[in-house]
Amino acid sequence: MKIIPFIIFCIILISGLVFSTGCMSSVPAGNVTVVTRTPAAPETPTVSLQVTTLASEPVPVATPTPSPAATTPVITPAPTTTWIQKSSITEAANDPYIVILEFSKDYFRSDLPDCGMRMAFPQVANNTGYGIQEPNTRLDAYSKEQMLAFLKANAMPYTSDLMEVDPYIANYVDTNNLGGTSCMGTVTSPTWNFVRIDATIMPRNARPTNYDIGINIRSRGKVSAQLRLNRTLILDQPVIYELYVPVKTVEMDRFDSLEMVFHKNA
Secondary structure, three states: OOHHHHHHHHHHHHHHHHHHHHHHOOOOHHHOOOOOOOOOOOOOOOOOOOOOOOOOOOOOOOOOOOOHHHOOOOEOOOOOOOOOOOOOHHHHOOOOEEEEEEEEOOOOOOOEOHHHHHHHOHHHHOOOOOEOOOOOOEOOEEEHHHHHHHHHHHOOOOOHHHOOOOOOHHHOOOHHHOOHHHHOOOOOOOOEEEEEEEEEEEOOOOOOEEEEEEEEEEEOOEEEEEEEEEEEEOOOOOEEEEEEEEEEHHHHHHOOEEEEEEEEOO
């Protein structure tokens, strides 16, 4: 009989243990989910770089412009040309009014070597009869446009739209290398420079009239050479000349003064 109470005690003890175990574990072991979190990588800020690509502009390739040597000078008087004489007294009243007539000797601040002049202006530098102190004096003149053509043909690194007939010709042309490799090592004498002539005339003829215009160059007090022009003059329409006369530097002091003469053509 004592055994039965002991058995009952054991049953009660085991039931209590089972009950307490159920309270300690509310979630069955087979239903436990383990979640592993991987820390999110820090966001890398997006940097927007605005890259500006400069379009490479084509480098202008200068096309050599034929020098004045390849064209007919504006004035090429032959020694035998009949000079223009002053108008007679009866026509003088209708002659143009001379507003400006001036010149600048040794216009360029750098002299040009003979070899370079022979390449650029052969009809001048290669002519043994050219000069102000020759027996039959001959002088030629070039227009502003022809001088710009000379600069453009011999100043490749420079853009043509910036060029001007500048006294400082060395800004555009390397006078020591004028003429290229064929002139290297050659004798540079005689040297040359230019006389710049500026003239402005105001026509006074009532009707459009063709005029021969002469620019007399005096040397040692005498008219030594004459530059000849031809122009149709219209009343009150000014005519402006910008001329460049090549002269050897040793003859520059022979260039004394200027005067203009006119002859009205029928």
